[in-house]
Amino acid sequence: MPSQVFSLVAAFGLCGQVMSQLYPNSTTPNSGTVKIQWLDEKPAYSPGTTFGVPWPRGKYQANDTIFSVVSNGDHVATESWITGYWSDSSVKWTAHAIAASALENDYTVNAVSKNSTAVPSETSSLEVTDSLDTIKVDTGKITATFSKTGNILVQELKTSSGQVVGQNGKLILRSQSSVFDDEDKQGQPAVQYFNFESKIDNVTVSKNNIARTLVSVHGDHRQINGGNSTTSTHKDWLPFVVRFYLYANSESIKIVHSLIYDGVPETDFVRGIGLRFDVPLADEFYDRHIRIAGVDGGILNEAVQGITGLRRDPGQAVRTAQYEGKKTPALDTWDTRVSSRLQWIPTWNDYSLTQLSSDGFTLKKRTKAGQSWVNIPGSTRAGGLAYLGGATKGGLAFGLRNFWKQYPSQIDISNAATDVGAITLWLYSPAAQPLDTRPFHDGLGEEDYADQLDALEITYEDWEGGYDSPYGVAKTSELFLFGFDSTPESETLANLTQYINSPPVLIADRDHIAQSEALGTYWQRPENSSASAQTIEDHLNFLTQFYQGQVSQRKWYGFWDHGDVMHTYDVDRHEWRYDVGGYAWDNSELSPNLFFWNQFLRTGQADLYRFAEAHTRHTGETDVYHLGPWKGLGTRHGVNHWSDSSKQIRISQPQYRKVFYYLTGGDERVGDLLTEILDAEKAFLVVDPRRKVRAANITYVADPEALLIDVGLDWSGQAAAWLIEYECRGPRWQEAKSKLLETMKGIANLKNGFVTGEALYNLYNGTIVPPSQDPDNKGVVGVSHLTAVFGLVEVIAELTTHFGDDFPADFEKAWLDYCYYFGASQEEQLARYGKAFGKLNLHQGHSRLTAYAAKHSGNVTLAARAWNEFYNTDGFSPDAPWKSERIDGSKVLSPVDEAAWVSTNDVGQYGLAAIENLALIGGYLP
Numbered sequence: 001m002p003s004q005v006f007s008l009v010a011a012f013g014l015c016g017q018v019m020s021q022l023y024p025n026s027t028t029p030n031s032g033t034v035k036i037q038w039l040d041e042k043p044a045y046s047p048g049t050t051f052g053v054p055w056p057r058g059k060y061q062a063n064d065t066i067f068s069v070v071s072n073g074d075h076v077a078t079e080s081w082i083t084g085y086w087s088d089s090s091v092k093w094t095a096h097a098i099a100a101s102a103l104e105n106d107y108t109v110n111a112v113s114k115n116s117t118a119v120p121s122e123t124s125s126l127e128v129t130d131s132l133d134t135i136k137v138d139t140g141k142i143t144a145t146f147s148k149t150g151n152i153l154v155q156e157l158k159t160s161s162g163q164v165v166g167q168n169g170k171l172i173l174r175s176q177s178s179v180f181d182d183e184d185k186q187g188q189p190a191v192q193y194f195n196f197e198s199k200i201d202n203v204t205v206s207k208n209n210i211a212r213t214l215v216s217v218h219g220d221h222r223q224i225n226g227g228n229s230t231t232s233t234h235k236d237w238l239p240f241v242v243r244f245y246l247y248a249n250s251e252s253i254k255i256v257h258s259l260i261y262d263g264v265p266e267t268d269f270v271r272g273i274g275l276r277f278d279v280p281l282a283d284e285f286y287d288r289h290i291r292i293a294g295v296d297g298g299i300l301n302e303a304v305q306g307i308t309g310l311r312r313d314p315g316q317a318v319r320t321a322q323y324e325g326k327k328t329p330a331l332d333t334w335d336t337r338v339s340s341r342l343q344w345i346p347t348w349n350d351y352s353l354t355q356l357s358s359d360g361f362t363l364k365k366r367t368k369a370g371q372s373w374v375n376i377p378g379s380t381r382a383g384g385l386a387y388l389g390g391a392t393k394g395g396l397a398f399g400l401r402n403f404w405k406q407y408p409s410q411i412d413i414s415n416a417a418t419d420v421g422a423i424t425l426w427l428y429s430p431a432a433q434p435l436d437t438r439p440f441h442d443g444l445g446e447e448d449y450a451d452q453l454d455a456l457e458i459t460y461e462d463w464e465g466g467y468d469s470p471y472g473v474a475k476t477s478e479l480f481l482f483g484f485d486s487t488p489e490s491e492t493l494a495n496l497t498q499y500i501n502s503p504p505v506l507i508a509d510r511d512h513i514a515q516s517e518a519l520g521t522y523w524q525r526p527e528n529s530s531a532s533a534q535t536i537e538d539h540l541n542f543l544t545q546f547y548q549g550q551v552s553q554r555k556w557y558g559f560w561d562h563g564d565v566m567h568t569y570d571v572d573r574h575e576w577r578y579d580v581g582g583y584a585w586d587n588s589e590l591s592p593n594l595f596f597w598n599q600f601l602r603t604g605q606a607d608l609y610r611f612a613e614a615h616t617r618h619t620g621e622t623d624v625y626h627l628g629p630w631k632g633l634g635t636r637h638g639v640n641h642w643s644d645s646s647k648q649i650r651i652s653q654p655q656y657r658k659v660f661y662y663l664t665g666g667d668e669r670v671g672d673l674l675t676e677i678l679d680a681e682k683a684f685l686v687v688d689p690r691r692k693v694r695a696a697n698i699t700y701v702a703d704p705e706a707l708l709i710d711v712g713l714d715w716s717g718q719a720a721a722w723l724i725e726y727e728c729r730g731p732r733w734q735e736a737k738s739k740l741l742e743t744m745k746g747i748a749n750l751k752n753g754f755v756t757g758e759a760l761y762n763l764y765n766g767t768i769v770p771p772s773q774d775p776d777n778k779g780v781v782g783v784s785h786l787t788a789v790f791g792l793v794e795v796i797a798e799l800t801t802h803f804g805d806d807f808p809a810d811f812e813k814a815w816l817d818y819c820y821y822f823g824a825s826q827e828e829q830l831a832r833y834g835k836a837f838g839k840l841n842l843h844q845g846h847s848r849l850t851a852y853a854a855k856h857s858g859n860v861t862l863a864a865r866a867w868n869e870f871y872n873t874d875g876f877s878p879d880a881p882w883k884s885e886r887i888d889g890s891k892v893l894s895p896v897d898e899a900a901w902v903s904t905n906d907v908g909q910y911g912l913a914a915i916e917n918l919a920l921i922g923g924y925l926p
């Protein structure tokens with residue numbers, strides 16, 4: 001069969017270009033070095049990882065620089081590519097993939113001029129064979145064969161010694177047409193059950209393949225036989241992208257599985273979402289092993305046919321070998337009272353671990369279908385990994401990250417007493433109640449906008465019929481596969497369980513990140529130069545610790561919920577307002593995402609990174625639409641992540657995912673989410689984000705050449721998407737750059753700049769003109785407290801460094817005016833704009849706008865005004881308790897720490913104001 005082994009040739013992924021090979025040392029002129037360290041301590045195990053590094057503007061040209069990774073003076077097996085450019089085309093971000101063989105305490109990334117020395121060419125253990133029907137990737141330790149069509153994603157997994165340890169890797173889905181809403185009633189609906197499998201649309205493979213190969217499979221789910229739906233058919237649905245990452249010299253494969261919900265909530269109830277691999281089995285039943293991860297490194301150690309605990313003893317050596325997963329001594333050395341009676345010892349064909357809550361799992365096994373299950377004592381939070389295999393033929397371990405945090409989840413081992421067993425990892429357990437995505441209330445009789453706005457007055461929910469839809473929301477999970485030539489030690493599996501739940505992360509030196517200015521100049525490492533500054537640091541630490549504690553005490557876990565936090569607290573019930581309309585799930589309200597990431601950049605706290613990572617995964621997937629009419633928009637805070645009728649780009653704001661994206665070397669799934677937002681503006685043609693609150697004399701026309709957009713709220717989300725596309729030199733970067741510059745020009749040309757509020761935008765060419773009520777650009781005043789608090793400040797700050805000296809001066813002036821006047825006196829507003837802005841709030845959060853204006857104008861009085869706004873207006877008072885208190889006994893369901901004075905709106909805005917004020921005007925801190 002014709003095949004091609006790829007070499008270093010062409011473009012890599014969404015946002016990168018292959019550009020470098022390895023270079024060992026960096027002692028030449030024009031060089032730069034950046035220290036890279038593990039987020040936690042050096043891991044016991046790392047089968048390869050990818051990270052990103054920023055570079056200062058104007059210093060390194062792509063065509064003249066080699067990036068390489070060094071440790072202790074020796075080059076490390078890596079692959080480097082560019083993920084971002086400054087506006088002057090110099091390199092802004094690079095990504096580096098490190099092969100499995102290269103585990104070191106720390107690393108240095110070197111940038112050196114190409115002509116400094118000869119560059120040694122790198123050899124790689126990775127071999128990629130792309131043929132007509134399959135893609136074969138050999139890492140040196142494992143070979144995976146991927147199909148290009150059909151229902152099987154992974155045809156075969158083979159170890160380097162040639163043993164096949166996995167086959168027929170595919171996706172499994174089950175659904176049903178209705179649920180029994182009240183089983184005590186007669187006349188239940190006839191339920192149809194459907195079974196589905198993956199159906200591949202297309203498969204792509206990375207081109208470089210020095211340290212890492214990425215195979216991406218796109219498709220959806222197609223009905224198969226099974227269930228009882230013989231009379232009825234279901235359409236293909238639930239599109240997926242499954243990405244397989246294989247690093248050189250690694251026996252493990254990382255899988256990133258993303259699924260979009262495109263069902264009908266009233267008739268499509270998902271019962272199970274799984275990934276299944278077959279495992280060929282040839283060892284004797286007593287030499288076949290089941291390993292399932294339990295709690296804190298615990299492992300269930302069993303054999304398909306147990307020969308321990310029997311009435312007769314086969315011999316100590318036999319028992320020990322079986323328990324330890326080693327081949328038992330030859331059968332003729334066993335006590336014959338056992339070896340002659342093996343046929344009477346049951347074989348356990350199936351195992352099932354079910355985690356239906358974040359707090360407990362059950363475990364059971366059976367000899368075969370048709371016989372009853374036997375309970376195995378369960379426990380609390382399962383590690384999410386299982387192994388099936390034999391002492392001499394080896395087998396497969398398969399694990400799901402955050403297994404218990406994303407309950408209901410399940411692991412099945414099946415057919416272990418046949419020639420082909422299987423491991424199924426259920427991302428949604430078929431033992432749970434079906435996934436019910438119907439609205440949580442029936443509309444309560446709200447008939448029109450007047451009713452809906454009146455209801456908003458009481459529950460703070462902005463409801464509207466048809467808008468409480470999950471159609472288009474998504475979920476991403478991470479899974480890991482490991483192939484073994486023989487059953488591994490259980491301690492190895494315990495270590496792998498640790499690994500899959502906290503995959504090692506490499507982070508560039510944070511001083512370097514700050515100095516590069518690639519993520520703006522509005523944050524810096526804590527200095528603790530004064531007591532006041534230290535107090536602010538203590539408060540920031542309190543807030544990040546408190547939220548991590550609340551996640552665990554309030555059980556903010558589950559399939560759709562893990563990663564989110566709640567919006568507002570109910571002091572009376574000592575409970576977050578999980579059931580009160582707009583006060584429930586936060587859905588990124590007032591940008592806690594930006595606070596968490598900037599605070600991580602400042603402090604380097606590993607726990608905060610993991611917390612922010614989960615937050616990023618959740619908010620980017622489930623709070624945002626990825627297909628359908630609202631694609632690119634997100635949903636305002638609510639009881640369900642999609643229940644509120646306010647669909648806006650302020651929630652899908654790409655800026656929220658930017659730090660994670662670049663630090664991970666361009667996480668490909670997040671890259672997809674960022675790219676999607678390029679077209680969010682098209683959703684404005686379908687839904688007017690402010691339809692319920694428009695003055696009667698202002699009409700919204702879905703005209704693509706004259707769309708009424710908020711020049712802060714809407715523009716900042718779109719601008720962030722354009723900036724990232726421009727940085728990445730993605731396929732649409734020229735359009736993105738042009739729209740960025742055109743819209744900046746348009747906003748600057750508005751008589752009142754950002755103060756105008758809403759203006760008309762042409763989504764073909766990016767021009768912005770005054771709103772229809774002001775055709776002659778005489779000046780409109782339309783200021784809202786929300787305009788600047790969903791990333792506008794941070795996006796503009798990054799545009800400033802991105803463009804450097806080319807940053808448009810008139811746009812900057814429009815922005816500095818907004819920054820100055822938002823918190824200025826009514827008299828000043830009146831004098832400047834002929835009209836005061838009216839009653840505004842979020843002054844604490846807006847103190848960072850004042851600080852920005854103070855910094856850029858060098859105005860000391862303004863710096864004092866900013867600190868006054870920070871300390872003495874709204875938000876968190878310096879006199880707030882700044883601690884939590886224990887609530888227990890019969891007051892609450894279970895003991896909790898309460899800080900009744902905390903709301904997530906204030907956390908996001910206080911956090912950002914504190915960080916930015918310290919960076920911009922820290923020297924004027926009272």
Ligand SMILES: *[C@@H]1O[C@H](CO)[C@@H](O)[C@H](O)[C@H]1NC(C)=O
Binds near residue numbers: 061063089
């Ligand atoms: C590198 O790129 C820059 C800017 O694109 C260009 O001016 C320069 O000639 C290039 N140098 C080489 C060696 O190709």
Ligand SMILES: *[C@@H]1O[C@H](CO)[C@@H](O)[C@H](O)[C@H]1NC(C)=O
Binds near residue numbers: 024073074
């Ligand atoms: C790299 O540097 C180390 C010491 O820092 C030196 O021993 C080694 O020879 C250098 N390698 C090359 C290829 O220059």
Ligand SMILES: *[C@@H]1O[C@H](CO)[C@@H](O)[C@H](O)[C@H]1NC(C)=O
Binds near residue numbers: 030
């Ligand atoms: C590399 O070599 C070219 C021509 O040989 C020269 O123009 C360029 O300045 C050199 N670059 C560096 C960084 O020395």
Ligand SMILES: *[C@@H]1O[C@H](CO)[C@@H](O)[C@H](O)[C@H]1NC(C)=O
Binds near residue numbers: 192228229230232
């Ligand atoms: C499927 O099974 C359910 C419950 O056993 C039954 O109510 C329903 O009628 C069946 N549907 C079909 C199409 O056979």
Ligand SMILES: *[C@@H]1O[C@H](CO)[C@@H](O)[C@H](O)[C@H]1NC(C)=O
Binds near residue numbers: 219
């Ligand atoms: C692959 O298929 C998906 C749909 O599943 C589609 O959106 C995408 O454009 C396709 N990509 C390629 C390279 O054909």
Ligand SMILES: *[C@@H]1O[C@H](CO)[C@@H](O)[C@H](O)[C@H]1NC(C)=O
Binds near residue numbers: 044489491492495
């Ligand atoms: C498991 O990890 C521990 C701690 O990192 C290490 O000491 C031990 O050698 C590892 N065991 C195996 C079998 O890999």
Ligand SMILES: *[C@@H]1O[C@H](CO)[C@@H](O)[C@H](O)[C@H]1NC(C)=O
Binds near residue numbers: 695696697
């Ligand atoms: C629209 O009506 C509001 C009062 O509801 C008024 O203040 C405003 O001036 C009107 N705008 C125009 C363009 O007529």
